[in-house]
Amino acid sequence: MSRMIQLENLHKGYQVDGHIVPALQGIDLSIEKGEIFGVIGHSGAGKSTLIRCINLLERPTSGRVVVDGTDLMNLDDRQLQEQRRQIGMIFQHFNLLSSATVAENVAFPLKLAKRPKAEIEQKVTELLTLVGLEAHRNKYPAQLSGGQKQRVGIARALASDPKVLLCDEATSALDPQTTNSILALLRDINRKLGLTIVLITHEMHVIRAVCDRVAVIDGGKIVEMGNVVDVFLKPQHPTTQEFVEQVADSVELKEIVSHEKADKDRTMIRITFLGSQTYQPVLFQTMLETGTPFNILQGTISRMKDTPYGQLIVELEADQEQVNKTIGSLRQRGLEVEVI
């Protein structure tokens, strides 16, 4: 893979009442071509500022923004406008023209670029088919659901055949079911068009559903970054752990653990299965081999983008030596094991 976006030592401060509010404090980030990259953080962490720096809707105070080999900070207005065509963007509140139809909204960037009428017509039809809205081309935004409006936003963002799509909290105003359908569309577009997608969100399930890699931002700094699978299974920073808990059954688990831990002869472990392991009877084979009695207290199976994973909370009724042997054997088979 080669690099599509490179942010180097990015700083951004806003002037407020004579002093500077630091929104980004030294962001270093590179995003590969064809990747779906997520940035997650709490309100005020700097997510919007960060994503808006990628197309210079916000101009960083210092640092470098390189998109597909072009340093955007060095461009004049006309060159920047040209480069921005390569970077589509969608928004939380869609930002559609309310007085224009679906088709006219999608045609808008093409008209601005003075494309010939026949080409515009063909492109709009193509895009509306891609996002599943061809039957609604003559409706106005007010006649559409939130999910349909976002589909128009996506079609419009794709009109100039961008290399990058920036998604600024694109599903935050949508209900869970609609969110899933929009996320599925983004994955589809990523696959079909090979588009690089950067999305910001405060919801970990969005990251889990579509992203390849994720950066966690806190106080204008990246506090953790990695493959979604790794970050999910082994979150290091407290902020990341908080986000991961959003999508775990951790409350229930904690209750079980504190209740059960009163009994000293039992050891509770969490076993994580990943990918094809998820469907193999590894646990049972190990337990048979080591002869360790066990109870399954809780089990979940889920999916991170294309990777299935499962977690089991298991209680071992055995002495320490037997427990160590069992854990060693599970780890040898490539499973993640954690005593809880």
Ligand SMILES: Nc1ncnc2c1ncn2[C@@H]1O[C@H](COP(=O)(O)OP(=O)(O)OP(=O)(O)O)[C@@H](O)[C@H]1O
């Ligand atoms: N135009 C602005 N003028 C002054 N301060 C700003 C401006 N935009 C953002 N900030 C400040 O910069 C910091 C980062 O804001 P930003 O909007 O990037 O965070 P965010 O993570 O996107 O939050 P949210 O999810 O609430 O939008 C905050 O302290 C915010 O108050």
